[in-house]
Amino acid sequence: MPDPSSGTRKWGMVIDLDRCNGCEACVVACRVENNVAVAGADECGKGRQAYWIRVERYWHGEFPNVRASFMPILCQQCQNAPCEPVCPVYASYHDRAEQVNAQIYNRCIGTRYCANNCPYYVRFFNWFDYWFDPVVPTINVAYTNPMRMGLNLDPRRNQLNPDVTVRSRGVMEKCTFCIQRIRRARLDVIKQGGFQSADGIEHVKVPDGAVQPACVQTCPTGALVFGDLSDPESAVSKLATSERRFRLLEELGTEPVVIYLKELRP
Amino acid sequence: MREEPVHISDAQINEDLTRSLRRPSLLFVLVILALLVVLGVGVILYVYMVLSGMGVAGINRPVQWGLFIASFVFWIGLSHSGTLISAILRLTQAEWRRPITRGAEAMTVFTVAMGALYPLIHLGRVWKFYYIIPIPDGRGLWPNFRSPLVWDFMAITTYLTGSLLYLYLPMVPDMAVLRDRSTGLRRQLYTLLSLGWRGTEQEWRHLHRTLGVFMVVILPVAVSVHSIVSWDFAMAIAPPTWHSTIFAPYFVAGAIYSGLALVVTIMWLLRWGFHLENYLRADQFNNLGKMLFMMSIIWFYFWFSDALTTWYGRVPAEFETLRQTILGPFLPFFVTMILCNFVIPFATLGFRRVRTTAVGFVVSLLINVGMYCERFLIVVPGLAHGRLPFNWRDYAPTYVEIGIIAATFAGFILLYLLFTRFFPAVAIWEIKEGQLLRSTRDVAGVKLPTITRTE
Numbered sequence: 028m029p030d031p032s033s034g035t036r037k038w039g040m041v042i043d044l045d046r047c048n049g050c051e052a053c054v055v056a057c058r059v060e061n062n063v064a065v066a067g068a069d070e071c072g073k074g075r076q077a078y079w080i081r082v083e084r085y086w087h088g089e090f091p092n093v094r095a096s097f098m099p100i101l102c103q104q105c106q107n108a109p110c111e112p113v114c115p116v117y118a119s120y121h122d123r124a125e126q127v128n129a130q131i132y133n134r135c136i137g138t139r140y141c142a143n144n145c146p147y148y149v150r151f152f153n154w155f156d157y158w159f160d161p162v163v164p165t166i167n168v169a170y171t172n173p174m175r176m177g178l179n180l181d182p183r184r185n186q187l188n189p190d191v192t193v194r195s196r197g198v199m200e201k202c203t204f205c206i207q208r209i210r211r212a213r214l215d216v217i218k219q220g221g222f223q224s225a226d227g228i229e230h231v232k233v234p235d236g237a238v239q240p241a242c243v244q245t246c247p248t249g250a251l252v253f254g255d256l257s258d259p260e261s262a263v264s265k266l267a268t269s270e271r272r273f274r275l276l277e278e279l280g281t282e283p284v285v286i287y288l289k290e291l292r293p
Numbered sequence: 294m295r296e297e298p299v300h301i302s303d304a305q306i307n308e309d310l311t312r313s314l315r316r317p318s319l320l321f322v323l324v325i326l327a328l329l330v331v332l333g334v335g336v337i338l339y340v341y342m343v344l345s346g347m348g349v350a351g352i353n354r355p356v357q358w359g360l361f362i363a364s365f366v367f368w369i370g371l372s373h374s375g376t377l378i379s380a381i382l383r384l385t386q387a388e389w390r391r392p393i394t395r396g397a398e399a400m401t402v403f404t405v406a407m408g409a410l411y412p413l414i415h416l417g418r419v420w421k422f423y424y425i426i427p428i429p430d431g432r433g434l435w436p437n438f439r440s441p442l443v444w445d446f447m448a449i450t451t452y453l454t455g456s457l458l459y460l461y462l463p464m465v466p467d468m469a470v471l472r473d474r475s476t477g478l479r480r481q482l483y484t485l486l487s488l489g490w491r492g493t494e495q496e497w498r499h500l501h502r503t504l505g506v507f508m509v510v511i512l513p514v515a516v517s518v519h520s521i522v523s524w525d526f527a528m529a530i531a532p533p534t535w536h537s538t539i540f541a542p543y544f545v546a547g548a549i550y551s552g553l554a555l556v557v558t559i560m561w562l563l564r565w566g567f568h569l570e571n572y573l574r575a576d577q578f579n580n581l582g583k584m585l586f587m588m589s590i591i592w593f594y595f596w597f598s599d600a601l602t603t604w605y606g607r608v609p610a611e612f613e614t615l616r617q618t619i620l621g622p623f624l625p626f627f628v629t630m631i632l633c634n635f636v637i638p639f640a641t642l643g644f645r646r647v648r649t650t651a652v653g654f655v656v657s658l659l660i661n662v663g664m665y666c667e668r669f670l671i672v673v674p675g676l677a678h679g680r681l682p683f684n685w686r687d688y689a690p691t692y693v694e695i696g697i698i699a700a701t702f703a704g705f706i707l708l709y710l711l712f713t714r715f716f717p718a719v720a721i722w723e724i725k726e727g728q729l730l731r732s733t734r735d736v737a738g739v740k741l742p743t744i745t746r747t748e
């Protein structure tokens with residue numbers, strides 16, 4: 028069997044801001060796919076909500092001539108990621124195989140340094156145990172929910188995606204480009220014998236479009252496109268050369284692989 | 294206040310400097326009890342935070358580091374001057390250092406101890422803290438040596454060990470004095486700690502030589518510790534105003550400044566508390582006050598260089614953070630910082646009357662109020678008002694943070710008070726040595742100094 032991690036690839040995403048209408052379907056899809064916890068209204072009010080992809084809304088102009096613009100922001104999967112070197116325990120690390128910035132939850136000790144050093148604010152800390160009953164149920168008065176007391180009656184447990192870890196309190200989490208889907212697609216290719224051999228190394232080539240993160244799959248306007256940037260024929264590569272392209276906070280030198288498209292209006 | 298040293302008999306020195314070791318007053322006991330209560334409340338709050346989650350503190354996204362980290366920088370900063378000042382003054386053979394060294398060294402040990410608690414307190418999963426320790430294991434999994442937090446861990450453990458030894462070494466001769474005049478359990482303790490010291494000439498030579506090495510070695514360690522703490526911030530590119538090359542010297546200057554102020558505070562309290570008027574004299578407070586005066590100028594110079602560059606450069610994110618600091622929601626802290634760190638010390642400490650009276654004590658306290666604000670302003674605004682305005686959010690600490698931080702203050706005072714109960718807060722042998730150095734002998738009608746040079 029070939030090494031599923033072999034071969035060159037560079038997963039990337041194009042976000043067409045001219046298409047996004049701010050419906051936030053991507054946010055919901057991501058939450059469901061990746062077991063992102065619902066923090067509750069109180070916690071949201073304190074800035075503790077988690078959403079691996081969010082839609083930032085900005086207003087332009089003065090009333091009544093206002094226009095809203097929307098900007099979906101997820102982990103930019105920086106190729107020179109500032110969140111990686113600062114982690115003292117390698118919980119935030121660069122996955123060589125998939126060329127994505129990954130997070131090992133059970134390695135994380137919760138210094139929150141990576142979140143400080145992410146210019147895009149896409150790293151989310153688990154301030155409490157959002158899914159499970161705490162060790163001592165009554166001590167957790169700050170996050171009380173009658174459903175969580177005593178028996179494990181919380182119905183949200185039934186919606187958990189078995190492919191994704193549920194994070195405990197005290198660890199950092201973030202968008203993984205739905206790495207569970209990428210890995211599954213790669214194994215599917217191997218199962219069907221669809222790997223090519225070049226220069227003695229067996230490359231597993233996932234066909235363009237075979238992997239779609241949940242947000243991309245859900246976006247009704249087709250604003251999000253995902254694929255392999257190292258393959259010049261992929262849909263994402265073709266879009267990425269558009270003259271409308273820019274990358275967020277590019278001046279910081281983080282080399283994101285999330286590429287935004289936006290027509291400049293005078 | 295008396296300026297020149299008076300001659301005090303050896304018996305009187307022993308009597309004066311071991312006074313704090315005898316039966317404590319009722320007030321002392323009450324203070325200890327009150328401190329224990331504050332400490333206990335803090336421990337309970339901490340356990341509560343560990344069991345339920347960091348969310349009970351006020352930190353949020355994007356202000357992931359709040360008062361805990363500000364306090365961490367504050368404590369490590371305070372620790373700076375103890376060993377530094379004692380080492381520098383010993384190296385330069387400044388005679389007026391003699392009553393100060395012990396108290397300053399002890400201050401360093403206890404402030405580092407409190408500072409070292411914070412990286413643990415603020416960890417999301419403190420029960421896994423040992424992941425940061427480089428323990429060889431079968432999986433070949435090491436900590437990430439590129440992370441300033443790992444440097445921090447190593448620097449602080451080195452500094453704590455070093456300053457503890459630097460406190461203990463010059464205490465050995467005094468332990469022998471105490472061993473010879475105590476009974477019971479205390480005698481056993483001092484016997485153990487005095488390492489069989491008899492005061493032979495060879496032992497003194499060894500002590501002086503070891504101290505000589507330590508003084509030189511502890512200086513770069515002290516400077517590196519605070520530089521590394523500053524690199525926790527300066528190595529991060531994301532929060533505006535953190536990524537600054539001046540941070541290391543700026544932090545070191547601030548650390549020396551706040552540490553010196555605490556030395557002054559403690560010296561006044563020792564003088565009043567243990568009636569050490571003949572030892573901690575105007576001479577000491579005058580010189581320390583001059584150093585504080587100088588540090589206030591240096592501190593302002595560093596702060597101003599950093600702020601001016603940011604202001605003039607007009608890099609949007611950094612400029613906005615600075616504007617928020619100076620004119621925005623952080624205005625009260627900013628005003629307190631500038632007043633307490635620069636305006637008041639600069640305006641008052643130039644006068645001898647201030648330096649050598651209780652006003653100097655008040656100013657030294659104010660300086661540390663200002664320094665606490667400074668630490669807070671370094672950590673929080675850059676996080677709260679970052680590059681993507683959609684995510685801006687302010688920060689207010691909760692009672693949990695405040696309770697835990699109060700407990701570390703209580704812990705420091707408690708440790709220091711207990712220290713004075715068991716060990717002389719002024720080095721007995723250093724005072725006696727100083728007297729001997731000053732004294733003269735009649736030799737065939739000519740007055741000659743008793744000793745030409747010891748060190």
Ligand code: SF4
Pocket residue numbers: 101102103104105108109110111128144145146147148149150201281
């Ligand atoms: S966007 Fe943030 S979390 Fe994602 S790789 Fe870049 S620095 Fe890390």
Ligand code: SF4
Pocket residue numbers: 046047048049050051052053054082097099245246247248249250251
């Ligand atoms: S689902 Fe698509 S259109 Fe809706 S907010 Fe997300 S990116 Fe925009």
